[in-house]
Amino acid sequence: MTDALITLSIDARSISVEAGVTVAAAIAMAGSTVTRRSVSGAARAPLCGMGICQECRVTIDGRAHQLSCQTLCADGMHVVTASEGLA
Numbered sequence: 001m002t003d004a005l006i007t008l009s010i011d012a013r014s015i016s017v018e019a020g021v022t023v024a025a026a027i028a029m030a031g032s033t034v035t036r037r038s039v040s041g042a043a044r045a046p047l048c049g050m051g052i053c054q055e056c057r058v059t060i061d062g063r064a065h066q067l068s069c070q071t072l073c074a075d076g077m078h079v080v081t082a083s084e085g086l087a
């Protein structure tokens with residue numbers, strides 16, 4: 001298997017992952033556990049991993065509410081989570 005590395009940014013932090021890795025996995029690999037915040041500000045994280053719970057929503061390339069568990073990483077992608085604020 002040829003593992004081409006993909007480089008993306010997560011909250012302005014650069015990370016390289018193998019092709020086929022989801023954004024949710026890349027966020028975890030980057031050491032973050034928070035993807036979004038509830039309306040009361042509680043930290044939320046991916047739960048189901050299959051597009052049902054909606055807890056993994058992040059902003060990807062300026063598009064809010066993208067499901068990170070259903071999105072594959074792409075080179076140059078910019079991901080913003082709510083680890084430090086609302087996304």
Ligand code: FES
Binds near residue numbers: 049051057067068
């Ligand atoms: S983790 Fe449940 S929809 Fe993404």
